[in-house]
Amino acid sequence: MAQAVWSRLGRILWLACLLPWAPAGVAAEFLVGDLVVTQNTSLPWPSSYLTKTVLKVSFLLHDPSNFLKTALFLYSWDFGDGTQMVTEDSVVYYNYSIIGTFTVKLKVVAEWEEVEPDATRAVKQKTGDFSASLKLQETLRGIQVLGPTLIQTFQKMTMTLNFLGSPPLTVCWRLKPECLPLEEGECHPVSVASTAYNLTHTFRDPGDYCFSIRAENIISKTHQYHKIQVWPSRIQPAVFAFPCATLITVMLAFIMYMTLRNATQQKDMVENPEPPSGVRCCCQMCCGPFLLETPSEYLEIVRENHGLLPPLYKSVKTYTV
Known part of the structure; x- marks a missing residue:
């Protein structure tokens, strides 16, 4: 019994040493199977899984003729986050603690004995490489x-x-x-x-x-x-304050204009009790300071219209000697 155990253990160690050099292929002479990842959650999105929740990763061998029923299998797992392990079981359980996208890689080696035509026993071997991409997410807590x-x-x-x-x-x-x-x-x-x-x-x-x-x-x-x-805000926004200030400024300017205009009209009525007659007189009185070039011309016209005012110049008599 002890000898059988040591013999099996020796074969496992030998297979483990052969795993790094085992060829990876997809031809028919290599192992055929599927790498299946499941989790005890019902998510509607494929290849999406939860962190901090146990994953079940299993290898399903495709051997309908049971040709490899007596073979010894060795599985080398790489979970993509730095964790690696070697097992004899085709099923492992793993828990990812961080979010991200990871690729699980599996190398499988199968070994068995066969009787050759010359009645000698020979060791046969098949290998296979498999992988699966996983996207680990956290729930919104x-x-x-x-x-x-x-x-x-x-x-x-x-x-x-x-x-x-x-x-x-x-x-x-x-x-x-x-x-x-x-x-x-x-x-x-x-x-x-x-x-x-x-x-x-x-x-x-x-x-x-x-x-x-x-x-x-x-x-x-x-x-x-x-x-x-x-x-409610104590300070009204500037978008309302600016129109109000503009309206108040316009109203004050209008009031000042009307006040100055009334004062000017009253002063003219005191100085000129009789309203001027004719279009020319009105134009000269109202627009004279703006149409004439100098103030003296304006005063000359005013004195001509008002006989009470003395003329600006006196007549000069000339004598011939």
């Missing part, structure tokens, strides 16, 4: 919301959403008066490629609001809510 709970109207609000788990494929949010779950098609989804997302919004009306947020990746989805109270 929740959404952490970092943002204010009290804000004023017309004040820009920024919230940071931290997703606990694998990055979501889409994020959807909607502002509601109450914290209620989002229905399908109720909001427009936004693509996200990281575990953080900044959300900005400006409130125009005061009141109580609730942000309803939904995030989902290829294996899970989660919801979160954030209540916020909006108070």
Whole structure:
């Protein structure tokens, strides 16, 4: 019994030494089979699995004629994250602790004895290489919301959403008066490629609001809510203040213009009790300072129209000697 055990152990060690040099091929003389990966979860996406959950990796040999029923098999596993092992069993269980895409590689060596035509016993061997690609994801365990709970109207609000788990494929949010779950098609989804997302919004009306947020990746989805109270702003925005200031300035300018105009008309009435007659007189009185080149010309016209004023020059008599 002990001799049989030592003989079997010796053959296993010999096969293990031959694994690195065993040729890899796909021809019919090599082993044929499938590498199957399963997990105790029902995910609708192929080749997607959860981290921190046990995976079952098994090799299914295709040998319908049971030709290799007496063969000794040795399996060399490489899980793609630095872990390697050699087993005699075609089934192993493994647990990935990090997210990412990994390739599981398996090298299988089968050995058996055959009786040759000359009645001698010879050792025969077949090998095969198999692989499977795995995408490890984490479920979305929740959404952490970092943002204010009290804000004023017309004040820009920024919230940071931290997703606990694998990055979501889409994020959807909607502002509601109450914290209620989002229905399908109720909001427009936004693509996200990281575990953080900044959300900005400006409130125009005061009141109580609730942000309803939904995030989902290829294996899970989660919801979160954030209540916020909006108070009226004490300072009106500049977009309303500027038109008001412009309107007030125009009104003040109009009032000043009307006041100066009335004062000028009253002064003219005191100095000129009789209104001027004729179009030429009106033009000369109203527009004279602007049409004449010098003030003396304007005063000359005024003195001609008003006989009470002395002339600007006196007549000079000339004598001839």
